[in-house]
Amino acid sequence: MNWRNIVQISKDIYWVGAKDWNRRLFDALIPLPSGTTYNSYLILGKDKSALIDTVNPGFEKELEEKVNQVSNLENLDYIIMNHAEPDHAGAISYLMSKNNKVMLVCTNKGATMAKKFYNIPENRIKVVSNDYTINLGNKTLRFVEAPMLHWPETMFTYIEEDKILFPCDFFGAHVAYGIFDDEVENLIDYAQKYFGEIMMPFRVMAKKALEKIKSLEIRIIAPSHGPIYKNPERILKAYEKWVNGETRIKATILYLSMWGNTEKMVLPIIDILNSEGIETKVHNLTVTDIGEVAKDLVDSRAIVLGTPTFLSGAHPMAVYASHLVKALRPPTKFGIVLGSYGWSGGAVQQIKESLEALKIEVVGAFEVNGLPTEKDMDHIVELGKTLSKRIKESNAN
Numbered sequence: 001m002n003w004r005n006i007v008q009i010s011k012d013i014y015w016v017g018a019k020d021w022n023r024r025l026f027d028a029l030i031p032l033p034s035g036t037t038y039n040s041y042l043i044l045g046k047d048k049s050a051l052i053d054t055v056n057p058g059f060e061k062e063l064e065e066k067v068n069q070v071s072n073l074e075n076l077d078y079i080i081m082n083h084a085e086p087d088h089a090g091a092i093s094y095l096m097s098k099n100n101k102v103m104l105v106c107t108n109k110g111a112t113m114a115k116k117f118y119n120i121p122e123n124r125i126k127v128v129s130n131d132y133t134i135n136l137g138n139k140t141l142r143f144v145e146a147p148m149l150h151w152p153e154t155m156f157t158y159i160e161e162d163k164i165l166f167p168c169d170f171f172g173a174h175v176a177y178g179i180f181d182d183e184v185e186n187l188i189d190y191a192q193k194y195f196g197e198i199m200m201p202f203r204v205m206a207k208k209a210l211e212k213i214k215s216l217e218i219r220i221i222a223p224s225h226g227p228i229y230k231n232p233e234r235i236l237k238a239y240e241k242w243v244n245g246e247t248r249i250k251a252t253i254l255y256l257s258m259w260g261n262t263e264k265m266v267l268p269i270i271d272i273l274n275s276e277g278i279e280t281k282v283h284n285l286t287v288t289d290i291g292e293v294a295k296d297l298v299d300s301r302a303i304v305l306g307t308p309t310f311l312s313g314a315h316p317m318a319v320y321a322s323h324l325v326k327a328l329r330p331p332t333k334f335g336i337v338l339g340s341y342g343w344s345g346g347a348v349q350q351i352k353e354s355l356e357a358l359k360i361e362v363v364g365a366f367e368v369n370g371l372p373t374e375k376d377m378d379h380i381v382e383l384g385k386t387l388s389k390r391i392k393e394s395n396a397n
Contacts, residue, residue, distance in 0.1 A: 002069045004062065004065050004066045004069055006066055006069055006070055007179050009041070009164070009220060009222060009228055010162045010164060010220065011162070012043070012044040012045070012139070013041060013042070013043050013044075013159070013162060013164065014041065014042045014044075014070050015039060015040075015041060015179065015222075015228065016040050016041065016042045016051075016063060016066035016067055016069075016070065017037055017038050017039035017040040017041075017053075017055060017063070017066075017224075018037065018038045018040075018055045018056070018059040018062050018063065019035065019037050019176045019177075020035050020036050020037065020038065020056065020059070020176060021035045021176050022035065023035050023036055026174065029290065030174070030197050030290065030291050030294075031289050031290060031291050032174050032291075033289070034174065034175040034176055034177065034190070035174075035175070035176030035177075036174040036175065036176055036225055036226070037175075037176055037225055037226060038053075038054075038055040038056045038059060038087055038088065038090075038224065038225070039053065039222065039223065039224045039225065039226075039228075040052065040053050040054050040055055040063055040066075040091075040224075041053065041166060041222060042066075042067055042070055042071065043136060043139055043141070043159065044070070044071060044136075045135075045136020045137040045138055045139040046136070046137030046138040046139075047135075047136060047137030047138075048077040048078065048135075048136040048137060049071060049075060049076050049077055049078070049136065050076070050077060050078040050079070050080055050105075050134070050136060050141060051067065051076055051078070051079050051080065051095070052080040052082065052157050052166045053080065053081070053082055053083070053088045053089075053166070053168060053224050054079065054088060054089060054090060054091035054092055054095065055087075055088075055090060055091050056086060056087040056088075056090050056091075057086055057090040057091070058090075059090075059091065060090070060091040060094040060095070063091050063095070064091075064094070064095065064098065067095075073095065073098055073099055074098070074099050076095070076099055076102045077101070077102060077103065077136075078102065078103055078104075078105050078126070078134065078141075079092055079095060079096070079102055079103070079104050079105065080105045080106075080141070080157050080166075081104055081105065081106040081110055081114060082106075082154065082155050082156065082157055082166060082167070082168035082224070083110075083151060083153070083154045083155075083168040083169060083224070084106070084110055084113035084114060084117060084151060084153050085151060085169075086117075087224075087225075088168060088169075088224050089114070089117070089118065092104060092114070092118050092120065093118045093119060093120065096120065096124065102124075103124055103125070103126045104120055104124055104125045104126065105125075105126045105128055105134065105143075106125065106126075106127065106128070106153065106155070107127065107128065107129065107143075107145060107153050107154075107155050108127050108129070108153075109147075109152050109153035110127075110153035110155070111125045111127050112153075113151075113153055128143045128155075129143070129145060130143065130144060130145040131143070131144070133160075138161065139159055139160075139161055139162065140159065140160040140161060141157055141158070141159060142157070142158045142159075142160055143155050143156070143157055143158075144156040144157075144158060144209075144212055144213060146167070146170065146205070146209045146212070147205065148202050148205040149167075149168075149169065149170050149199065149202055149205055149206060149209055150169060150198055150199060150201075150202055154168060154169070154170075155168075156168065156170070156209075156213070158213075158216055158218075162219070162220070163216075163217050163218060163219035163220070164218075164219060164220045164221075164222055165213065165216065165218050165220070165221050165222070165232075166222050166223075166224075167209075167213075167221065167222075167223055167224075168223065168224045169198060169199075169223070169224060169225065170199070170206070170209060170223065171191070171221050171223045171229065171235050171239065172191070172194050172198070172223040172224060172225035172226050173187060173190035173191045173193075173194045173223070173225060173226030173227065174190065174193070174194055174225055174226065174291075175187070175190045175226050175227070178226075178227045179227060179228060180227055180228050180229075180230050181227045181228065181229045181230060181231055181234060181235070182230065182231070183227060184226075184227050187226070187227060187234075188234070188235075188238055189295065190226060191226070191235060191238060192238070192242070192295045192298050192299075193291045193292065193294060193295035194225070194226070195239070195242050195298055196291075196293075196294030196295045196296075196297055196298040196328060196330075197291055197294045197295075197328075199242075199243075200242070200294070200297070200298060200328050200329060200330060201327060201328055201329045203242070203243050203244075203245060203329070203331075206239070206242075206243040207243040207244065210236075210239060210240065210243055218232045218236075219232070220232065221235060221236075241299070242298055242299070245331030246299065246331075247299050247300060247301040247331055247332070247333070247394075248279060248299045248300070248301065249277065249278055249279060249301065249391055249392060250278065250279040250280070250281070250296075250299060250300045250301055250302075250391075251273055251278055251279070251280050251281070251300060251301065251302040251303065251304060251387070251391065252280075252281045252283070252293070252296040252297055252300040252302070252303050252304070252332075253266060253269070253270060253280055253281065253282040253283065253303075253304045253306075254283050254285055254288075254293065254303065254304070254305045254306070254318075254321050255282075255283075255284065255285065255304070255305065255306030255307065255318075255338075256284060256285040256286050256306070256307065256308070256315055256317050256318060257306070257308060257340075258308045258310075258315070259308070261308065261340035261368070261370060261371055261372060262306045262307060262308045262338065262339055262340045263306070264371070264372055264377075265306060265338045265339075265340065265366070265368065265372050265376075265377075265380055266304065266306040266338060268377060268380050268381050268384060269304055269336065269338070269380060269383065269384040269387070270282060271384075272381055272384030272385055272388060273384060273387070273388055273391075276385070276388035276392070278302075278388055278391055278392075281296040281300070283296070285317045285318065285320075285321055286317065290324065293321070293324065294324075294328055297325065297328060297330035297332060298330065298331075299331075300330065300332055301332065301333055301334065301391045301394060302332060302333065302334040302335060302336075302387055302390070302391050303325065303330075303332050303334075303335045303336075303355070303360065304335065304336045304337075304338070304387070305318060305321065305322065305335065305336075305337050305338075305351050305355070306318075306337075306338040306339060307337075307338075307339045307347045307348070307351060308339060308340050308341065308347060309339060309340070309341035309342070309344060309345050309346055309347040309367075310347070312344050312346045313346050313347060313350050314339070314346075314347040314348075314350045314351050315347065318347065318351060319350075319351075322351050322354040322355070323354075325354075325355070325358065326354060326357070326358060329358070332358075332360055333360065333361060333390075333394055334360065334361050334362075334363055334387060334390045334391060334394070335355045335360045335361070335362045335363070336362070336363060336364045336365070336366075336383055336384075336387055337351045337352045337355065337362060337364075337365040337366075338365075338366055338367075338380070339351070339366075339367045339368075340367065340368050340369070340370065340371075340372070341367065341368075341369055341370075342369075342370065345367050345369070347367070348365050348366065348367040349365070349367075351365075352365040361390070363383070363386050363387050363390055364383035364386060364387070366379060366380065366383060
């Protein structure tokens with residue numbers, strides 16, 4: 001009985017992927033409050049067929065059933081590995097064990113990974129490079145190398161006749177519901193969070209990839225996570241801003257407070273920025289969703305980080321936040337660091353140095369012993385006004 005959900009996205013092109021409604025963490029780091037999808041696409045040409053990307057380990061049987069519901073796995077000619085990470089390549093070994101003639105298509109670096117990670121023999125791998133094509137009869141697959149988005153072997157696949165781009169992780173979103181972009185009301189928020197978490201550290205390569213695909217006529221973008229874009233301009237315009245590091249009149253506030261003193265220092269900054277018309281996104285590091293922090297850093301012009309001193313240094317959660325900022329490499333231009341201490345300081349200088357290493361201009365770094373005084377609060381207010389002025393005067397990128 002055929003009951004698996006199959007979606008035709010164009011003539012003889014089908015979504016046969018899996019929805020993971022229950023996954024709540026990715027890379028042991030990224031929260032997934034809305035689950036995710038592992039999108040796989042079956043292409044039926046007149047003479048040959050291909051499967052673009054597979055699914056996460058644990059969903060192999062579901063993928064097999066879906067392929068067989070449309071066609072027959074034993075007749076499959078190619079498996080296209082746009083990216084070797086297990087959430088997309090995890091079913092390759094399983095599928096190839098069910099079909100002894102199917103060939104794996106990937107980049108040269110992808111071939112090395114396929115042999116190492118999935119034990120695929122060399123004689124079953126077809127290596128392709130930029131602009132190489134495979135003809136399925138009435139459908140032509142063109143490959144676009146897109147290294148470091150976000151692994152070195154990554155490539156995109158483009159179907160010339162249908163004008164569909166399959167960019168794997170690029171343009172993705174972690175959300176399980178909806179098949180097409182018009183079915184998810186706040187999709188750009190999901191996409192921005194995903195960009196911040198996965199693609200922002202590779203903005204230079206992302207910009208090069210956008211340039212590569214500018215000459216392509218794209219009718220549909222079918223990523224490997226999240227909904228398929230029937231209106232590709234929606235996500236292309238957003239990515240154009242994000243890869244170029246365009247920022248808004250916006251500040252992201254990250255803080256934690258052990259006894260309330262650091263929080264007392266942070267609150268006036270928030271109020272000053274709000275009164276000056278600066279959009280503020282506030283995250284208490286003890287309870288925040290790291291994905292939301294990543295999303296807000298994508299287009300924030302400033303960051304405020306508040307931390308108490310913990311054993312002569314920054315609190316471990318503030319250190320974690322500073323390392324996250326370092327890893328994600330946001331386009332943030334300005335910063336303020338605030339902190340308090342009991343018997344020994346040092347937290348503010350530690351965080352200040354970490355931000356300055358990212359070429360962020362720290363317009364103020366202020367540390368108090370115990371409860372901030374009225375004079376201290378006056379100084380903090382002035383720091384807030386200075387930051388507001390720098391945010392407003394600065395260009396978007």
